[in-house]
Amino acid sequence: MPGENLTRIEAQERRGVLDTQSYEVELDLTTGPEVFRSTSTVRFTATEGASTFIDLIARSVHSITLNGRSIPASAFAESRIALDELALENELVVVADCEYTNTGEGLHRFVDPVDGEVYLYTQFEVPDSRRVFAVFEQPDLKATFQFTVTAPASWKVISNSPTPDPVPSGEGVATWEFEPTPRISSYITALIAGPYESTFSELTSASGRVIPLGIFARKSLWQYLDADYIFEKTREGFAYYEDKFDYPYPFAKYDQLFVPEFNAGAMENAGAVTFTEVYVFRSKVTDAVKERRVVTILHELAHMWFGDLVTMKWWNDLWLNESFAEWASTIATAEATEWTEAWTTFNAMEKTWAYRQDQLPSTHPVVAEIRDLEDVQVNFDGITYAKGGSVLKQLAAWVGIDEFFAGVGAYFRKHEYGNTELRDLLTELETTSGRELTEWSRKWLETAGVNTLSPAIVEAADGTISAFKIVQTAPSDYPTIRPHRLGVGFYDLQNGELVRTHFTELDVDGDLTDVPELVGLARPDLVLLNDHDLAYAKIRLDERSLQTAIDHLSKISDPLARSLVWGAAWDQTRDAEASASDYIDLVLGNIGSETESTTVRTTLAQLQLAANSYVSPDKRDASRQKVADGLWTLAQAADAGSDSQLQFVTAFASSAATPEHWETVRALRAGEISLDGLTIDTDLSWQLLVSLAAGGVITEGVIDEALAADNTAKGAEFAAQAKAALPTPEAKSAAWSSLVDSDRLPNTLVRAAGLGFTHPAGVLLLDEFVDQYFAMLLPVWESRTYKIAEYLVLGLYPAPLANAALRDATRTWLTANPAAPAALRRLVAENLAGVERALAVQERDAH
Numbered sequence: 084m085p086g087e088n089l090t091r092i093e094a095q096e097r098r099g100v101l102d103t104q105s106y107e108v109e110l111d112l113t114t115g116p117e118v119f120r121s122t123s124t125v126r127f128t129a130t131e132g133a134s135t136f137i138d139l140i141a142r143s144v145h146s147i148t149l150n151g152r153s154i155p156a157s158a159f160a161e162s163r164i165a166l167d168e169l170a171l172e173n174e175l176v177v178v179a180d181c182e183y184t185n186t187g188e189g190l191h192r193f194v195d196p197v198d199g200e201v202y203l204y205t206q207f208e209v210p211d212s213r214r215v216f217a218v219f220e221q222p223d224l225k226a227t228f229q230f231t232v233t234a235p236a237s238w239k240v241i242s243n244s245p246t247p248d249p250v251p252s253g254e255g256v257a258t259w260e261f262e263p264t265p266r267i268s269s270y271i272t273a274l275i276a277g278p279y280e281s282t283f284s285e286l287t288s289a290s291g292r293v294i295p296l297g298i299f300a301r302k303s304l305w306q307y308l309d310a311d312y313i314f315e316k317t318r319e320g321f322a323y324y325e326d327k328f329d330y331p332y333p334f335a336k337y338d339q340l341f342v343p344e345f346n347a348g349a350m351e352n353a354g355a356v357t358f359t360e361v362y363v364f365r366s367k368v369t370d371a372v373k374e375r376r377v378v379t380i381l382h383e384l385a386h387m388w389f390g391d392l393v394t395m396k397w398w399n400d401l402w403l404n405e406s407f408a409e410w411a412s413t414i415a416t417a418e419a420t421e422w423t424e425a426w427t428t429f430n431a432m433e434k435t436w437a438y439r440q441d442q443l444p445s446t447h448p449v450v451a452e453i454r455d456l457e458d459v460q461v462n463f464d465g466i467t468y469a470k471g472g473s474v475l476k477q478l479a480a481w482v483g484i485d486e487f488f489a490g491v492g493a494y495f496r497k498h499e500y501g502n503t504e505l506r507d508l509l510t511e512l513e514t515t516s517g518r519e520l521t522e523w524s525r526k527w528l529e530t531a532g533v534n535t536l537s538p539a540i541v542e543a544a545d546g547t548i549s550a551f552k553i554v555q556t557a558p559s560d561y562p563t564i565r566p567h568r569l570g571v572g573f574y575d576l577q578n579g580e581l582v583r584t585h586f587t588e589l590d591v592d593g594d595l596t597d598v599p600e601l602v603g604l605a606r607p608d609l610v611l612l613n614d615h616d617l618a619y620a621k622i623r624l625d626e627r628s629l630q631t632a633i634d635h636l637s638k639i640s641d642p643l644a645r646s647l648v649w650g651a652a653w654d655q656t657r658d659a660e661a662s663a664s665d666y667i668d669l670v671l672g673n674i675g676s677e678t679e680s681t682t683v684r685t686t687l688a689q690l691q692l693a694a695n696s697y698v699s700p701d702k703r704d705a706s707r708q709k710v711a712d713g714l715w716t717l718a719q720a721a722d723a724g725s726d727s728q729l730q731f732v733t734a735f736a737s738s739a740a741t742p743e744h745w746e747t748v749r750a751l752r753a754g755e756i757s758l759d760g761l762t763i764d765t766d767l768s769w770q771l772l773v774s775l776a777a778g779g780v781i782t783e784g785v786i787d788e789a790l791a792a793d794n795t796a797k798g799a800e801f802a803a804q805a806k807a808a809l810p811t812p813e814a815k816s817a818a819w820s821s822l823v824d825s826d827r828l829p830n831t832l833v834r835a836a837g838l839g840f841t842h843p844a845g846v847l848l849l850d851e852f853v854d855q856y857f858a859m860l861l862p863v864w865e866s867r868t869y870k871i872a873e874y875l876v877l878g879l880y881p882a883p884l885a886n887a888a889l890r891d892a893t894r895t896w897l898t899a900n901p902a903a904p905a906a907l908r909r910l911v912a913e914n915l916a917g918v919e920r921a922l923a924v925q926e927r928d929a930h
Contacts, residue, residue, distance in 0.1 A: 086161025087140065089210065090455040091397055094221040097136070101129040101169070101219070103226035105263065108216045112203065112234040112276060113256055118142055118180040119190065123217040125177075127226075129169035136163040138213035138220040140189070141179040148176040164217065177217035185829040186868045187346035189214025190274065193829070195343070196794050197303040202277035204342040204357055206350055209398065210456045212269040222268040223396040223502040229263040234276050241275040243267070243353045245295065245336050264353065265334070266500045268394050273352035275340050280305040284314050286321055290331035294321070297338040300363055303795065304341070307365040313339065316377050316420060320384045323419040324411070329492035333392045333499070339380070343796055344831045346870050348379050351386030351408075358383075365797070366766035370680035370726045374422045381420075382412035388495055396502040398459035402449045402528075403503065405463070406471025409433065410479075413472065427643045428681040430616050433469035435650060435685055438621055439657075440465030441533040443916050445909045446561070449474060449528045450505055457906035460869050466531075473619040474527050480568060480617060481523075482516035490515040523566075527619075532561025536569070536591065536613065537623035542606050551601040553591050553612065555620075565620075566592040572614030572644065573607035574631075581631070581638040586614060608635075609648075616643055621654045629661065633669045637676035646682050653689050656697065657920060659927035663697035666690075667706060671713040680726050687714075687734040694738070695843040696885040696921045699929035707740040707843075714738055715747060724760025732761060736774035740844065745778035765793055769801035776805040777844035783809065800835040803828075807839030815840065815848050822875060823859050826867065833871055837878025849881035853889060856880060857896045864907045873910065880914045885921040893918065 104126045111120035125137065140162050147154040150170055158165045164177065183192035183203070188211045193202045205215060213220045230242045236257040240246060243264045249257035264272070279299040288294050296317060298310045317337070325331055334354040345359040362376045389411065390404035413433075417425035440446060445461075449471045453459050479487040490512035498507060505528065509520045534557050541550035553571075557564055573585040584607060587600055609631040612622040624632060632648050639645045652669055655661040670690045677683050694703070694710040714735035721728035736748050750756045752763060752771040763771070772789055775781045783806055790802040807818035818840050822833060841849065856879055864872050881889060893915040897908065 087210070088455050088457055089138070089220065091399075091453060094223075094397060097219065098221070098223055100133040100135055101127050101224075103127045103219055103224045105227045105229070106216070106218065107229045107231070109231045110215070110233070110274065112232065114180075116183070116192065118182050121179050121181045121216050123175070123177045125175045125217065125219075127173050127175070127219070128171060129173055131169065131171050133169045134165070134167045135169065136165050137175065137177070137217050138162060138210070139164055139177065139179060139217040140214045141181045143180045145178040145180070146176070150174055162213065175217070179217070181215055184214065184868070185344070186871050187344055187830040188868050188870055191344060193343040193796075195301060195303055196796065196799065200278050200302060202279065202301055202343055204275045204340070204345075205273050206346065206357070207272060208270045208350060209459050210270070212272060215274070218269045220269060222270065222394050222398070225266040225268055225394070225500065225502065227263040227266055228269070228272050230261045230274060231258065232261075232274065232276065233258045237278055238276050239279050239281060239299070241273075241297075241299065241338055241340060241355055243271075243273055243334070243355050267353050267391060271351060271353045271391050273355040273357065275299070275342065275355065275357065278302060279340070282310045286318050288321070288331045289325040292331070294332055295336040297336070299338065299340040300360070301341075301343060304360060304363050304365065307363050308341065309364070313380065316380050317384065319419045320381045320415055323415045324385060324388065327488045328388055328495060329488070330388065330495040332387060334387060344829050346830055349383045351383045351390055353387065353391045356383045360796070366764040367729060367762065369684060369730055371428075371684040374416070374425070374428060374681065377420055377422055378412050378416050378425065378428070381415045382408045385411040385415070392500065393495055393498045394502050396504055397453065398462070399451050399453040400504055401451070401453070401459060401462060402467050402471040403505070403508065405468045406449065406475055409468050409472030410475040424642055424679060426616065427646050427679050429472070430643060430646045430650065431679065431682040431685045434473055434619070435653070436465035437469035437473055437619070438533055438654065441470055441531065442558075444912050446531045448531050457869075457904060460873075461906045461909050470619065477527075477568065477617065477619060478523070482512060482518050486516040487512065526563055526565045530561065530563040532558050532563060533619070533621055534565055534567070535621045535623060536567070536618070538610050538612060538625050540606065540610065540625060546605055548602055548604055548606050551598045553596045553598060555591060555594055555596070564592075564594060566590065567618040567620055569612065569618040569620075570614040571598065571601065572611040573604065574609040574611060574639065574644075575607045576635060576638070579638065580640065581609060581635050583614075583641065583644070611644060611647060613647060614644060616647060622647065622651045623655060623660075624648070624651050629655070633665060633672065636669065637673040642679045642682070645677065646679065649682060649686055656693065656924065659923040661927075663693045663924055663928040664702060664706065666693050667698070667710060671710070671717070675717045675720060675727070677727070680730070683727055683730050687730060691734065691738055695883055697924040697928065699925050700886075702928065704740070707738065711735055711738040711740050711744050715744070718758060722760070723758070728758065728761055729767075732758070733767070733770050736771050739774050739778055745775060745780045748774045748778075749780065766797070769793070769798070773801060773805045773808055773839065776839070777808040777810065777842040779810045783814070796831070800831055803832045804835040804839035807836040808842040808845060810845040810848060812848060812851065815845070815852070819852060819855065819879070822879065823863065826871070830870060830874070833874045834878065837874055840879060841881060841883055843883045846883040849884050852879070853881055853884075853892050857892060860896070860907065860911065861900070861903060864904060876907065876910045877914070882914065882917055885918055885925070887922065890915065890918045890922060
């Protein structure tokens with residue numbers, strides 16, 4: 084990524100000398116498979132006589148014209164065009180050939196292996212609209228954008244504004260001239276083009292306007308798309324947000340497009356939201372994935388207000404977009420759709436992510452210090468999304484939900500189509516709630532780290548509580564002690580069930596908080612701090628409560644309470660305060676009765692990490708066998724056709740560790756054994772095949788046969804994963820070479836092959852790649868786009884080794900490369916933190 088960075092200081096200086104009014108962007112998509120012609124006409128005002136630059140990443144620049152004056156092509160260098168002698172009012176025209184990508188950044192080009200059709204889509208966040216047209220690439224230089232696109236006449240062309248009727252412009256070619264957008268930031272502009280299938284509907288906004296709705300997907304996937312359900316969730320979201328925000332939907336239409344080889348879950352392009360095709364279900368998926376799709380739909384819809392209508396000035400306030408969308412989509416899912424347990428899902432998945440991220444050496448405040456574009460690229464993390472969303476949930480409870488929504492509505496009205504900072508939001512919330520939020524903001528948004536809350540219980544001789552205190556601690560690096568509103572729940576075994584017998588809600592502040600109202604009560608079997616999940620904090624279980632959880636967790640009827648106990652047990656394991664072997668027993672003994680799909684999904688992933696990396700090395704083989712045996716037993720006992728049955732089968736396949744396990748996987752895939760209600764559909768067949776590949780019981784030829792039978796984009800991903808998982812030196816070397824020595828693989832195959840390469844079943848082969856891994860870091864960072872470099876830095880790290888040699892090698896690289904780009908060092912430091920934690924947990928498990 085040489086010469087493609089932009090610092091905050093540079094952005095501030097540029098904003099100080101110019102303001103943008105409009106872009107007219109002409110794109111010719113008929114010039115071949117490698118490049119497209121891009122013509123940008125940019126109108127902006129500036130300080131007379133000033134100098135600045137505009138951003139562009141292009142193969143070649145044909146002409147640059149500023150105010151009628153030709154500028155030599157030498158002004159274009161390292162992703163910038165130098166602009167000197169600016170006038171008060173300026174018109175810049177840049178004609179360039181820009182490149183299609185296969186990385187999911189800029190204008191991505193995909194050829195469908197099913198039918199040979201070509202599909203395009205853009206992905207611009209953070210800094211990639213400059214890969215398509217010349218642009219002042221920073222969020223506070225908003226403008227109107229008018230796109231004119233020439234493409235094959237048989238295609239559909241979609242952008243932020245409603246799609247116009249195409250005008251023939253040659254044999255088999257047409258031109259679409261879109262109306263200008265409202266004033267928006269460049270990173271939420273969009274272009275999607277190709278022979279997409281589509282269906283349409285509409286709704287009436289609170290403003291009385293009729294809003295056209297569209298859903299798009301590739302031809303070869305269209306049969307699997309449940310468009311009516313997506314329209315239904317969209318309508319529910321529209322009604323909820325327009326009511327709560329008291330501000331009507333701000334754009335002309337709302338299209339949702341499922342696009343191939345997409346890096347993220349979705350992207351909030353104004354009026355033209357793109358989604359990963361993972362959300363087009365060609366095979367049976369879990370309820371966790373179904374619910375996640377609904378949350379994602381509502382997350383992106385919330386962005387039309389948070390992020391698109393009102394946008395942060397600079398990326399340090401990225402949380403103003405993502406934290407709000409995370410919180411808003413969860414409350415909307417819980418209150419406006421059938422997924423009423425969305426806050427349990429939030430606890431199981433988002434808060435687990437947040438707590439993990441907040442304990443890494445790279446943790447940062449919710450309002451982060453973003454020095455440049457590389458900083459923000461690595462900041463789409465568990466702090467910006469999940470911790471921010473958690474903190475906003477707490478803030479809404481503290482100021483009052485009605486006052487919170489009123490402040491948000493005032494914020495939209497005051498700053499519509501503009502840019503904001505943290506203080507702008509706090510001002511409106513202070514006005515509507517009457518609370519002063521500066522101190523709250525300082526402790527919760529402007530400091531890093533997660534607190535731990537533990538019960539300190541003194542039991543009298545008669546079994547009652549003589550003293551109950553809540554102890555709050557903070558990590559030494561981030562010693563902030565924060566105020567919390569939380570509940571304390573008491574649970575006792577009654578008729579075989581763990582029943583809540585007492586609940587109290589209180590404010591906790593300081594290192595030690597007395598809870599006198601609990602004195603005199605009988606000590607319960609389980610004490611649960613943060614019952615109802617009001618606070619953002621790790622919680623601890625006392626020794627008696629932990630034993631009760633191990634024996635009876637499944638007997639808690641409230642799914643949110645169960646999720647909190649699951650999370651507390653995992654936190655104590657990760658922090659080396661409880662044994663990984665005990666955690667394995669806890670999961671295998673209780674997960675069979677868990678009703679919440681996301682809780683099952685999250686817990687099974689943690690179970691496998693515990694067996695593969697957290698148990699003492701001398702126990703690892705036995706633990707892996709125990710886990711796989713247990714999962715197969717759970718799969719056989721699960722209700723026919725149930726969500727848990729599917730999850731246990733897939734977890735068993737990925738955990739298989741012995742020849743007997745792989746023989747079971749083979750027989751299940753071949754239909755020689757069966758489970759009632761379980762269909763071996765296309766994707767499950769592939770997942771079983773990946774397991775067989777990792778076990779070394781099939782050859783590459785078998786994988787090729789499976790791909791020939793399912794020659795699709797998804798099939799190619801599974802095949803890449805399976806081949807990279809083959810446990811031979813030759814297969815690992817071939818996978819490594821395809822990823823590191825060549826840039827031909829598209830983004831999704833890079834990601835999939837990385838998953839196969841580090842499959843735990845092949846851990847013994849990874850030693851040979853430790854030196855190669857560190858040797859490739861700087862060259863890859865310099866030569867690849869950010870997203871591909873990130874996939875390689877994270878995906879090829881031999882984390883399953885989880886040993887001191889890997890820890891030492893990682894420390895050595897960090898010590899030897901102090902001048903490496905900060906974003907790269909952050910990713911490597913996070914890898915190191917994972918190994919250091921694993922070693923600490925292994926040591927605890929050995930005792």
